Amino acid sequence: MPPTRSRPQSRCAERPSVSARCVSEQVQSDQVQSGGVQSGGVQSEQSSRGLRAAFYGDDFTGSVDALLQFSRRGWRGRLFVGLPGDDALAQAAASCDVVGIAGIARSLSTDRLDDELRPVFQALTRLGPHVLQYKACSTADSSPAIGSIGRVIEIGREVVSDAPVPMLFAQPDFGRYTVFGHHFAAEGATVYRLDRQPTMSTHPTTPMTESDLAVHLGRQTALPIGAVAHTAFGAPGDLAAALHDSPAAALVLDALDETHLVAIGEAIRSLPGPVFAVGSGGLSHGVAAADPGSASPPPTRTSSSGPILAVSGSRSAQTRRQADAAAAAGWLVRPLPLDGSDAVLDEVIAALGAGRSVVLTSDDADIAAAADRPVLEAIAECAASVVSAAVRAGATGRVIVCGGDTSSRITGLLGVGSLSIAANPWANIVLLRAHAADPAIDGLELLLKGGQVGEVDLFDRILALGEPGL
CATH class of the missing domain: 3.40.50.10840 (Putative sugar-binding, N-terminal domain)
Structure with a gap:
């Protein structure tokens, strides 16, 4: 029976494969x-x-x-x-x-x-x-x-x-x-x-x-x-x-x-x-x-804290506005390094390690650096590489991915086997918990959002959920 989704070839370090698995909002x-x-x-x-x-x-x-x-x-x-x-x-x-x-x-x-x-x-x-x-x-x-x-x-x-x-x-x-x-x-x-x-x-x-x-x-x-x-x-x-x-x-x-x-x-x-x-x-x-059930709704927040790494494969004007608002709030905002530059990766990990959240954008990235690869594939591979490196360095456990197609590709490249609903803070915003064979990825908190989803200050509002006393 053919699978329902294919994983693009990753340029990241080799990871263990994860078979398709089920997920419930109540599964740990x-x-x-x-x-x-x-x-x-x-x-x-x-x-x-x-x-x-x-x-x-x-x-x-x-x-x-x-x-x-x-x-x-x-x-x-x-x-x-x-x-x-x-x-x-x-x-x-x-x-x-x-x-x-x-x-x-x-x-x-x-x-x-x-x-x-x-x-x-x-x-x-x-x-x-x-x-x-x-x-x-x-x-x-x-x-x-x-x-x-x-x-x-x-x-x-x-x-x-x-x-x-x-x-x-x-x-x-x-x-x-x-x-x-x-x-x-x-x-x-x-x-x-x-x-x-x-x-x-x-x-x-x-x-x-x-x-x-x-x-x-x-x-x-x-x-x-x-x-x-x-x-x-x-x-x-x-x-x-x-x-x-x-x-x-x-x-x-x-x-x-x-x-x-x-x-x-x-x-x-x-x-x-x-x-x-x-x-x-x-x-x-x-x-x-029309036919309500009896289960409890998802909670409004999780216990996660610390800086956030946001990566975007979306060219939506709303996502750009969100990135600009994050920059104004003090986040580090940089184009995705499609040329494989280690300098940007080092800057990202250093910023996260210092407690500063980061946004990596694609609408201003150097598309020519994708060489002969399809652009979406190049963006997803680059973003997944940065996320993987930052998570393995212990710099963050909270990630935002912008763009529906990008989200599906990145989760595959990271080796995510399934997702559970961790929280529903408001409206149609949902925080997810990743489940994977790779212990570095297992437990990662993810917000996977469409390009047009969320208010302009979405990134900073999600960051605030991890601040004590809020």
């Missing part, structure tokens, strides 16, 4: 075992109703967001880093409400999606969840050539269910809204129509030139794509009937607020399963909010 480092969890590792009783949902995340940060949305509403969950065997999945399903697999489909060419997704959808469907979610980005960025959601719909209908596919990309608490089928996304304090949003309209890989999501996705598949406006949700049961009876293969659903998310969650819950659905963390939110 010494309880995580290769391929599964020790007996008693999940500190909660088995859900009496069995597995309620499963999901595949199209990138690393999106997978973490989905897990967070479910866990906030009392659902017990585990996130696998890659596709494990059926036994490990079954063990997770026996004790959890939701099981997820972190993948890389968002960055894959369309001809690679079948090999990536079909084995995952088959494995998750065998677990018997009522809902199987393809967790997509809340900006729906995709194209006929890269990360094609149209192709995802085709595969999901072939493997999971040929019923109409509910699609919810809105995530109101993250500034993402769908109104009469058109999508809107906030940047800073301003909400833009998607095709005019400064970052997404000029995205280097999948620029969003169309805000009508049915039109946008219709360009990626020959299947008919429809939409249901929030004004047509009607009385309880009406939306479920609209979803069940639609002649369209998939339907874009409006959402402006919590009531719409819950209405969609309730409609999906009432449909005959399995339901294949596509959407953002807003979809995870709605499904879980």
Whole structure:
């Protein structure tokens, strides 16, 4: 069975390989075992109703967001880093409400999606969840050539269910809204129509030139794509009937607020399963909010302290603003040394050793120094090398990684086998605990964030969580 993610060749020192492993927000480092969890590792009783949902995340940060949305509403969950065997999945399903697999489909060419997704959808469907979610980005960025959601719909209908596919990309608490089928996304304090949003309209890989999501996705598949406006949700049961009876293969659903998310969650819950659905963390939110669980939500802070090393593979304007704000607050900010310069590495370790936090950026890095390597690969390898060196030197145990694709690559290069939720300080910010065979990496605290995620002062606010008395 093919793996769900590949690890790029690392230029770092050789590290022991780590097989795909499961993770729960309630699993501690010494309880995580290769391929599964020790007996008693999940500190909660088995859900009496069995597995309620499963999901595949199209990138690393999106997978973490989905897990967070479910866990906030009392659902017990585990996130696998890659596709494990059926036994490990079954063990997770026996004790959890939701099981997820972190993948890389968002960055894959369309001809690679079948090999990536079909084995995952088959494995998750065998677990018997009522809902199987393809967790997509809340900006729906995709194209006929890269990360094609149209192709995802085709595969999901072939493997999971040929019923109409509910699609919810809105995530109101993250500034993402769908109104009469058109999508809107906030940047800073301003909400833009998607095709005019400064970052997404000029995205280097999948620029969003169309805000009508049915039109946008219709360009990626020959299947008919429809939409249901929030004004047509009607009385309880009406939306479920609209979803069940639609002649369209998939339907874009409006959402402006919590009531719409819950209405969609309730409609999906009432449909005959399995339901294949596509959407953002807003979809995870709605499904879980319509049927809350009994587990405790994640804590708001951890016991970690000391300086932070932030590395960025994102060219987002928001990440640049965050780096500039950190510089103004006294952090050392430098471009990633893509040329392999030891001088920058020495400066980073010295700063961290002196208690000064560091940000390494990529939007101003010397891309020409990447030579014949793909730029994203060069950035991830460089960042992972610096993180590894700093952690092994004992200079830091707290790391921020900016960029979804960068996060998935760096965790692989570092040999991270699985991740657990350590804390949810506020909003959609989540601190993770790394679990790895390498003792230097095991226990590392990570914030893996999308380029546009977080307020301008995010880095300094995370740093403050480790200050005594706060």
